[in-house]
Amino acid sequence: MFPENIILVILTLIAVLFFLNSVYRLYKFLLLGKKEERFDNIPERIKSVILYVFGQLRVLKEVAGIGHFIIFWGFIVLSIGTAESFLNGFYYKISFEFLGPVYTLLLSLQDIFGVLVLAAIAVSLVRRFILKPERLKIDDPGAKMDALIVLGLITILIFAMFIDRGIMMNLHKDSSLAINATYIPVSNFAAGILAGVSSETLHKVFWWAHNLVILIFLIYIPHSKHLHLLGSIPNIFFRSFRPKVELSKLDLEDESRETFGITKIEEFTWKQLLDLYACTECGRCQVNCPAYLTKKPLSPWHLIHDLKEHLKKKAPLLLKKNSKEENQENEPKILTKKLVGEVITDDVIWSCTTCMGCQNACPVFIEHIHKIIDMRRTLVLDDSSMSQEVQRCFTNMENNSNPWGIGFSARADWAKDLEVKIMGEDSSVDYLLWVGCAGSFDDRNKKVATALVKILKAANISFAILGTEEKCCGETARRMGNEYLAQMLIQENVEILKGYNVKKIIALCPHCMNSFKKDYPQFGGNYEVIHHSVFIQELLKSGKIKLQIPLNSTMTYHDSCYLGRHNDIYNPPREILKSVEGIKLIEMDRWGEKSFCCGAGGGRMWMEEHLGTRINETRTEDALKTGAEKICTACPYCLTMFEDGLKAKQKELKVMDVAEVIEQSLESF
Amino acid sequence: MKIIVCIKQVPDTETRIKLIAGSNRIDTKDVKFIINPYDEFALEEGLRVKEKLGGDVTVITVGSSDVEQSVRECFARGVENGIRIWGDGFENIEPLGTAKVLAKVISNMPYDLIICGKHAIDDDSAQVGILLADFLKIPHVPVVIKAEIYEKEAKLQRQIEGGIEVVGVTLPALFTAQKGLNEPRYPSLKGKMAAKKKSIQFIDGNTLGVDIKPRMHIIDMNLPKARVAGTILKDVEPAEAAVKLVKFLREEANII
Numbered sequence: 001m002f003p004e005n006i007i008l009v010i011l012t013l014i015a016v017l018f019f020l021n022s023v024y025r026l027y028k029f030l031l032l033g034k035k036e037e038r039f040d041n042i043p044e045r046i047k048s049v050i051l052y053v054f055g056q057l058r059v060l061k062e063v064a065g066i067g068h069f070i071i072f073w074g075f076i077v078l079s080i081g082t083a084e085s086f087l088n089g090f091y092y093k094i095s096f097e098f099l100g101p102v103y104t105l106l107l108s109l110q111d112i113f114g115v116l117v118l119a120a121i122a123v124s125l126v127r128r129f130i131l132k133p134e135r136l137k138i139d140d141p142g143a144k145m146d147a148l149i150v151l152g153l154i155t156i157l158i159f160a161m162f163i164d165r166g167i168m169m170n171l172h173k174d175s176s177l178a179i180n181a182t183y184i185p186v187s188n189f190a191a192g193i194l195a196g197v198s199s200e201t202l203h204k205v206f207w208w209a210h211n212l213v214i215l216i217f218l219i220y221i222p223h224s225k226h227l228h229l230l231g232s233i234p235n236i237f238f239r240s241f242r243p244k245v246e247l248s249k250l251d252l253e254d255e256s257r258e259t260f261g262i263t264k265i266e267e268f269t270w271k272q273l274l275d276l277y278a279c280t281e282c283g284r285c286q287v288n289c290p291a292y293l294t295k296k297p298l299s300p301w302h303l304i305h306d307l308k309e310h311l312k313k314k315a316p317l318l319l320k321k322n323s324k325e326e327n328q329e330n331e332p333k334i335l336t337k338k339l340v341g342e343v344i345t346d347d348v349i350w351s352c353t354t355c356m357g358c359q360n361a362c363p364v365f366i367e368h369i370h371k372i373i374d375m376r377r378t379l380v381l382d383d384s385s386m387s388q389e390v391q392r393c394f395t396n397m398e399n400n401s402n403p404w405g406i407g408f409s410a411r412a413d414w415a416k417d418l419e420v421k422i423m424g425e426d427s428s429v430d431y432l433l434w435v436g437c438a439g440s441f442d443d444r445n446k447k448v449a450t451a452l453v454k455i456l457k458a459a460n461i462s463f464a465i466l467g468t469e470e471k472c473c474g475e476t477a478r479r480m481g482n483e484y485l486a487q488m489l490i491q492e493n494v495e496i497l498k499g500y501n502v503k504k505i506i507a508l509c510p511h512c513m514n515s516f517k518k519d520y521p522q523f524g525g526n527y528e529v530i531h532h533s534v535f536i537q538e539l540l541k542s543g544k545i546k547l548q549i550p551l552n553s554t555m556t557y558h559d560s561c562y563l564g565r566h567n568d569i570y571n572p573p574r575e576i577l578k579s580v581e582g583i584k585l586i587e588m589d590r591w592g593e594k595s596f597c598c599g600a601g602g603g604r605m606w607m608e609e610h611l612g613t614r615i616n617e618t619r620t621e622d623a624l625k626t627g628a629e630k631i632c633t634a635c636p637y638c639l640t641m642f643e644d645g646l647k648a649k650q651k652e653l654k655v656m657d658v659a660e661v662i663e664q665s666l667e668s669f
Numbered sequence: 670m671k672i673i674v675c676i677k678q679v680p681d682t683e684t685r686i687k688l689i690a691g692s693n694r695i696d697t698k699d700v701k702f703i704i705n706p707y708d709e710f711a712l713e714e715g716l717r718v719k720e721k722l723g724g725d726v727t728v729i730t731v732g733s734s735d736v737e738q739s740v741r742e743c744f745a746r747g748v749e750n751g752i753r754i755w756g757d758g759f760e761n762i763e764p765l766g767t768a769k770v771l772a773k774v775i776s777n778m779p780y781d782l783i784i785c786g787k788h789a790i791d792d793d794s795a796q797v798g799i800l801l802a803d804f805l806k807i808p809h810v811p812v813v814i815k816a817e818i819y820e821k822e823a824k825l826q827r828q829i830e831g832g833i834e835v836v837g838v839t840l841p842a843l844f845t846a847q848k849g850l851n852e853p854r855y856p857s858l859k860g861k862m863a864a865k866k867k868s869i870q871f872i873d874g875n876t877l878g879v880d881i882k883p884r885m886h887i888i889d890m891n892l893p894k895a896r897v898a899g900t901i902l903k904d905v906e907p908a909e910a911a912v913k914l915v916k917f918l919r920e921e922a923n924i925i
Contacts, residue, residue: 252858260858381858391855399681399701407683409699468699484858 004204008089008211015215022222023230026277029315036269038238045237048365052236058363062284064127064135065363067120071154074117081110081161082214089211097176107176108183114158115186121151134293135283138302143281146225153217160210166190167206170198231277232364238271239365244566245356247373249522250483261378261481262371264339265311266318272371276308278364285358285368290597290619291351295612298351300358300368303344307371310334310343340375346385347611349375354479354602355561360593369602376481393606394482397489401471402437403606412467414439414446418453421464427500431463434516436509437472438636444643445636449508451663452532456506458666459544463506469496475515480603487523490515494525504528506535508659510562510569510635511601517567531563533634533658537572540579540662547665550581555661556588556628558619558642559595560635573634573658580665586626596622598645600637620645624653631655670724670820673783674715674748675771675801676708678732678739679791686892693890704739707786710846713853715784716747718818724781725749729774731759731767737869744864745856751867756874758881764792766881768800773877776805782823783843787812802843810836810844 051057056072059065080096087094096103128136128147138144165187169178181188191198221229240246250260262268285300286292292299314334321335337343352372359368379385380394396405412422414435421429433456439449456463471489478486505527507513516529539545555577563569570592577583590596599615609615620642623631631642634657642655680686681701689696704712715726727750728743730736740751754770762770775783783802788795802809814833815826818840825836825844838844856864874881900917902910918924 252862255862258859380855384855384857384860386855388852391852394855399703400683405683407681407685408701409685484861 005090005092008086011212011215012086012090015218018219019222022219025316025319026222026227026230028319029311030270030273030277032266032315032318033268033270033273036271038240038271041241044241045239048239049233049237052363052365053233056363058361058365061361061363067123068282070113070116070120071124074113074120077106077109077113078117078158078161080106082210085207086211086214089207095176103176104180104183107180110161111184111186114162117154118158121155124151133287135287137283137286138281138299138305140302140305143225143305147281149220150224150226153213153220157210157213157217160206160213162187162190163194164203164206164210166192166194167198167203170195171200171203225279225281227277228280228364231274232280235274235278235364235366238274240367243518245354245359245367245369246518247370247478250377250487252484252487259378260381260483261376262339262374263378263382265307265314265343268371268374272367272374273311275366275371276304276311278366279304279308280364281305282363284361284363285366288357288361288594290353290355290357290599290615291612293596294599294615294618296351297345297347297611298349300366303348303368303371304366306343310337310339340378340383341385344375346379349379350387350390350607351611352602353561353597353599353604353615355597356565357561357594357597360565373479373481376479377483378481380481381484387607389607390480390603393480393603394477394485397472397477397485401489402441403472403476404437404441406441408471409468411435411440411470412465414449415453415465415467418450420453422467423464423500423502424467424469426464429462429464430504431461432497432500432502432505433463433465434473434505434507434509434512435465435470436507436512436636438640439508440470442636442640445639445657448636448639448657448659451657452506452508452659454663455536455539455545455659455666459539461539461544466496466500471496473512473515474519475511476603476606478515478519479601480606486519490519490523490525494520494523497525497527502527504530506530506532508532508636510560510567511637514562514566531567531569531572531634533563533573533576534569536659536662537576540576545662545666547580547662549665551661551665552582553630554584554586554626554628555630555632556586556623556626557591557658558588558598558623558631558633558638559591559593560633560638561595561597561601563634564595565593573632576658576662577632580661583661586628588622588626590622598633598635598638598641600641605637605640614645614648616641616645617648620649620651624649624651629653632658632661634658670718670722670782670818671778671780672715672719672724672726673775673778673780674708674712674726674728674743675783675785675797676712676728676730676739676743677705677786677789677791677797678702678730678736679705679789682706682790688890688892693887695890702735702739704742705786705789705791707788707790707846707848709786709853710848710850711784711786712743712746712748713851714816714846715782716854717851718782718816719747722818722820727752727778729754729771731755731762731770731874733759740869741864741867742856744867745860746854747856747860751869752872753869754872754874754877756876759874761883762881763883763885764794764796765800765884766879768797768804769879770874770877770881771797771801772804773879774872775801781840782818783807783841785843785845787845787847798843798845805841805843808838808842810838810842812847813844814847814849816844816850 056069059068084096127133165177168175169181169187169191172178221227281301283301289300317332317335349372354369393403396403400406400408435449438445471493474486474489477489505516507529510531513529513531516527557574557577559570574585577585596619597615598619631653633639639655639657646653681703684700687696719726726748728740728748729752730740731754733755736753740753744751754774785798799809810825810827812827813825814828817824822839823842827834827836828847902913
């Protein structure tokens, strides 16, 4: 009714303008980022949006996700009602009644979702402010307030809706609401309560309250954690379809570059910045982060949160600066604040094991690891700022092509008495066995390499090793941010493999395998790479090896991050263990894609663990809790970390690689 | 401040040394060469002094063209100038000859401070630093673990048996670096790239008029015996074990 409709139109226009202005600014911030191609594969992208936005598949991976599912769908259903309420407010004749039975259904759904959303919010408030699960912990009081405001606004919104509906039903017995009373029991219930007090004035109060909350919400969203309403959908659309956590290749020949890592927030790509908008602050990443859970300064959530806050502060000044060249002197502090070291501290950056626990849990496909590695790159390549042990590891790889720093000429010593073919002597073989540094130099892992060789020989597989020509695959160097060293090693290996025309590789280490699959193609190295656990599984299936000796034992299998989350190999190691008579597998609480890192990934193997508690000991406790007699793994790093963890816990338990178990069970000959 | 650092390229500590059969030379094939670790401490200290007081660092080495990689490594870490000296007959140069050659070249250069490693890990002679200081007639402070360098003087801590000696010298002076002096840096990528383009000054050692004729000759060179796994006396009575141990130490290990 006039003049309220005019006021509503004006207020709506103002709110929409505010909203659009904020969105436009956020869009401009994104444009500050560097280019990145994410427009391929459109059908798959649309499918992702259907599955992960509307289907909420990742949100629903845990029970608490049901609450979000309800609020999300409630938001959509109630928005239809909100749209009607606004349009009707602009011009009283507009109504969705023409939809007939669908309209009734909509009214009914709004009623049901209204209650469900209120229930979900009650649960959310209890969780967030009373139960305080680890997942929702953040130090920033602003973030807590933000959550409270958002939940509060939604609550007011729904109450206002129900009260207003009740009043309308009482005042206008011929209204569509009143007619459909049986289908909207909650509104009807409200009508009952409000029977004596309903008046046109009260209707107006709640009608305005409802609409104003919507408008406030519209203005507030882009500035709050509810920015994820805007950020997450495009972020899911633009998610990566590349191999998991494939790192970007740096052009090291580019002499115009001043820096090689990310030194400023605007050096991230637009997609990396979009990640920041998408963050829902749900904390799933942090409860899956081995660094966070062992009290280290890194939480993937806080990392994204801090980057977002920094972007929101810095970007407007950057845009202003770009538009006018003057004012070079006395720049605002934020423009000169160092991204690496000040916004994000070195300790945060070095704490990451690149285990992918965060990325795997993130409902909106945020890619944390790339950002961390990009920042490590600046620490290593630009600033040479790293601990002594990291430096030593690099020097060892440079001088002796292995992180241990043992003389490279000793690389094939483990195989001296095993009569293994060396590529240099005979390269007419089907497979290259890529031993890796651990299998070559670490005494415990040499035994694994030996066991695998025995299995391959028993199966009559035609294979050879590179011997002293093998160099570190470069995986660790790359994930530690030393792109220069990594590229050097990768290129040298690619050349050697080319020389022997290698096509198929059996890798003893998941890290080497991952590197061959994801790093090497960037340098012209394309191979069929197979991890030894998968290869053994094939040998068993095809009957090339037969297990004869039963091993009566209970075992628990630990998923290596680079085998599991990074490459989706969960079953083969378990299958081959189960194929041994007498072995009983007991799973740890955290297994499969929820597996907890051993602590050695991302180069952490080579760093001291000064902060917090030890990741490997935490994981060892997981294994001990199962009561299994043996711990089994399929990664040399994990093996080492468990050995150390057991020593620290003073337990006599045995850790074995799956290859060792199979070798023990092979028929004796 | 003009700083000079003398470096030597040596086989990596982890290299398995092989001898060329029938000669007293090591087989350099498959040998990974590195900057002598003590020279790395010297280099790092030189760079730190430069960063504190200004000036430049010049690296000098006596070595074949293979040594250029080590000079470039010095460039990557921030050294301004690199000089390499080599000539006919230099393959058999002795520490005395090296010191004479270095002294001849350095005496024609401006310098305030010379830093060397305390010794090279390949031949363990530990002579070049002290000889060089003597030829240049400047003070020499060996085995330094802490250095405070000022414009005209230096306060140096040296490791001595059972303690630390603090020495004061006026510059120019020479000191040799011991482990613990500092933690050498890792070069930045920008440094590495810049190092590729820098030129190394070459000095023909034969034009210096220095007598480098060897005064000793190597009669023989042998590799140490390969280490064998230890023997554990298991499941024997202590008395019997003691007898066996003594027998072993006397007859097989020839220790007692």
